[in-house]
């Protein structure tokens with residue numbers, strides 16, 4: 183996903199769909215893009231054989247499958263049933279679940295999340311699964327903040343969460359939100375694109 187959401191829309195035509203959705207191979211499941219690859223590369227650099235990894239919002243299962251190739255025991259989670267089916271077909275054990283809420287405390291060494299993050303005005307929202315993959319609500323942080331609320335709970339001691347963050351969603355606001363919940367942030371990867379810079383931020387519990 184890159185932040186050119188409106189490019190290609192006809193401003194006079196209320197039925198114009200976001201160009202990003204049109205570019206996807208399917209209308210229902212987000213396919214791996216530059217953000218997916220940046221996150222997967224950062225995860226693969228860190229993962230040790232045998233680590234237990236939860237890929238939140240697994241989509242096609244791409245990040246989880248890369249981590250599995252690196253030796254991790256992976257589980258994917260997604261709200262979208264089509265994504266769950268696609269990830270399962272790619273060999274990723276998957277649970278249809280909202281963020282981390284379905285998992286027990288301390289279950290994972292690593293959590294990864296490439297969230298829906300494009301800032302989207304309420305009147306521009308589409309009620310479909312691709313919208314759930316792309317839209318981060320008005321400030322882009324609608325999925326990020328509840329993720330940060332619960333991610334430390336599912337991490338084992340010494341574990342870490344890897345979150346894809348765009349400059350479109352105010353990384354400083356993300357960092358402050360996390361700090362207020364006892365999470366320290368370290369930027370571990372970054373890549374510039376025409377409309378934004380993508381970052382991978384590693385969060386750990388401040389006490390770890």
Ligand SMILES: C[S@@+](CC[C@H](N)C(=O)[O-])C[C@H]1O[C@@H](n2cnc3c(N)ncnc32)[C@H](O)[C@@H]1O
Pocket residue numbers: 183212213214215217218219238239240241242243244245259260261262265279280281296297298311314315316325
């Ligand atoms: C940007 S896509 C990333 C897909 C895949 N991880 C990748 O990197 O290619 C975001 C994914 O998060 C899922 N998602 C959005 N909100 C969610 C939630 N509350 N709980 C679980 N998954 C969610 C969407 O269905 C979508 O598959």
